[in-house]
Amino acid sequence: MNPQLDADGRLRHFLDTEGLSRETLTHILDTAESFAEVSEHAVKKVPLLRGKTIVNLFFEASTRTRTTFELAAKRLSADVLNINISTSAAVKGESLLDTLRNLEAMHCDMFVVRHADSGAAHFMARHVQPHISVVNAGDGRHAHPTQAMLDAFTIRRHKPDFENLTVAIIGDILHSRVARSQIAALRILGVPEIRVVAPRTLLPAKPRALGVVPFTDLVEGVHGADVVITLRLQKERMRGALLPSEHEFFQLYGLTEERLREASPDAIVMHPGPINRGVEMDSRVADGPRSVILQQVSHGIAIRMAVMSITLGAIRSEGTT
Amino acid sequence: MNPQLDADGRLRHFLDTEGLSRETLTHILDTAESFAEVSEHAVKKVPLLRGKTIVNLFFEASTRTRTTFELAAKRLSADVLNINISTSAAVKGESLLDTLRNLEAMHCDMFVVRHADSGAAHFMARHVQPHISVVNAGDGRHAHPTQAMLDAFTIRRHKPDFENLTVAIIGDILHSRVARSQIAALRILGVPEIRVVAPRTLLPAKPRALGVVPFTDLVEGVHGADVVITLRLQKERMRGALLPSEHEFFQLYGLTEERLREASPDAIVMHPGPINRGVEMDSRVADGPRSVILQQVSHGIAIRMAVMSITLGAIRSEGTT
């Protein structure tokens, strides 16, 4: 029933954290542990995906995300094609489905897709041939599951027991594909308390239905938290009516050393990057001892290597053991 | 005498199908057969061109064509450089010859060239050093020989006996480098009847001299054909005086299921892509049982692998056996 799984329950696509089992997510985290070591070796390559062709199909520009997928693929010895669609086929009026069919015909093995429309990755997964895997690298406001998993990985390295955690997510929850995927992943992994902290206009309409506790006050929301995640503020939205200014956002929701003292004494601070310093958080927090933001970046490679290896069947899936 | 052959009659450049022998074209097709299998393996790489440097030198943007050459080169284990000239040296006022001399000095082995000017690939082949090969990836209105060969390959897989075929090519024959290279290739391979179907303004001036039979009526042109090839309509030209509108073109020359019934019962339908659905053909034809359009894309990789291997001397040329 889950479009990400094949008939044997094996993870074939990675589109969303929602709807997956705790076993599947844990298997991804465990596999990433072994790859985290590979990246620290002098020779950072393993031949797991040699001869496979992975296509970065980016309909939305993102050098940072594309780079992490490209590095992950190269360290698995796959061949990588970077295709930026806004400057190519889309201009010639080719449909998404025709683009897909053509890349399939070239015997590509995986599509890593980023698209401004929610549901684009699911659409592709529904239409690709049986031997091809689709990985969602961010679709509209919907999901960004590899980001959520690298966040879960980073949390687990510092706080191994998900079942005893309080996690606070601060920022534009309503429009964030990162928050949506994080919430789903952390719930599946057993986190008992997930808080969302934002001005009322940026909170989800029915937080309880999502299993999260809403806060409009930052200090209350952060109080006692083990993990504090700040989201990137999309500046485009600041120009609209939802928020008056960056300055005002920082006054109310910017993470400072003082406010962070409300959290648990050994709380970690996370951010998906790139940080707007002085908007989402103060530089002293971003670069301070609680920050694990650069670890998130490192773990992003390991998680993407894990997701690529598992979905392409190069590593035994937990579903088949 | 033929600029594509070296002193021993070996294929050194691939600029045009015109002027080559049936043996040479057949050798390319036969070599591509072996590569077509490589692309279907789990590990799609062979080490034939390891340590060679292949430069995609694109003066005209074409993600699709560039991608097929890039994949072909990577599956032969070559290193690939993508150089888009409109955004680099040309801006600094460097001449084509200086660009060439510089890339030669970097010890590149092959230039895959796409250029808006007819004759650009021949110009380069005349001026490169003896150890370098030039492959034409489309030059102006002149030639697109790898497209013609992948079409011939696709035809041969369905209709092995070229000498008993009727092929109809529909569209803007006059301005099409694809049509020009197809006609030359199919004549050399022995196809006895090649028809061109277009409004009078888009037909070549002297079709008989090209060895083709002109038709202005689609139904007559397709009648009894074994192979129906539709060309991509260049929308830029629609804005000129040659054709009034896409809609009118489809009315007169668009391939529909009904019109296709005029062809031979087991006729195949081809298109170089990307298709303008509802202009050159109806989606029911494009996605229907007679369409081999996606096979053309697959075969494009195999043909380019064959051309690269043969011209770089990694596979024995038919001229040397």
Added chain:
Amino acid sequence: MNPQLDADGRLRHFLDTEGLSRETLTHILDTAESFAEVSEHAVKKVPLLRGKTIVNLFFEASTRTRTTFELAAKRLSADVLNINISTSAAVKGESLLDTLRNLEAMHCDMFVVRHADSGAAHFMARHVQPHISVVNAGDGRHAHPTQAMLDAFTIRRHKPDFENLTVAIIGDILHSRVARSQIAALRILGVPEIRVVAPRTLLPAKPRALGVVPFTDLVEGVHGADVVITLRLQKERMRGALLPSEHEFFQLYGLTEERLREASPDAIVMHPGPINRGVEMDSRVADGPRSVILQQVSHGIAIRMAVMSITLGAIRSEGTT
């Protein structure tokens, strides 16, 4: 003390020729000799940097320079990432330091940096983690050390004894990072007479302090020289008040066959490319028997392979023997 060396005196970064020892520069030249042969082999690859990740971080577009670094890295079997910052993170307002930290966290091993600001490469070298090397691919008006070393390499191949040479550098000395790095390298290597030839407005303010002899007359400056280096004229500057026109520059400082007769009978002519033909020199000189301009391009790959291998510790540094 020198930011390019580690505690053991090993070359860790390559930012500038200035301040390095003759032994270090000679070690780079000797190492490049072995790589110059690799590029002429049928298989142009060696596995020295397999599993390493080299990032071309270009804040200023330069296809030609980027290409030589990319080829050098690929021929050493490294993985290469091309990041053009003007079109990515910088747009999102990320600082140079944040970009650096993120790429470090992805376990990249080397940054090849080109930047419009003088000192950018030094800034990065000061801030990267201990295991990462920075190579300067041109920073503002400051330095372009790999260009200077490929020039020294080319000179040595024709004139092995640096201590008996007269070198004339012609053009906009004042604003040229190439000239600055050449002068430093040639002085360190022992060249006794380095002349700079330019209109007064383009000469350095205190030439004697740089160890060079200024000339405003081309014929006098070239007289008896063993090596004549012409710099590329930045056309942007022509529009300013410093020089009236390309035509006038050629009249006064363009290298012609006649003027070249003033130099030593076996003088060589060099240019960093791309040449503005008819501005810096006549085509008869550029393509003539004295020109070693294309050899410079070839040697550029070998020098970059040497610098990459030495700084990443894949080849024993002269400082550790």
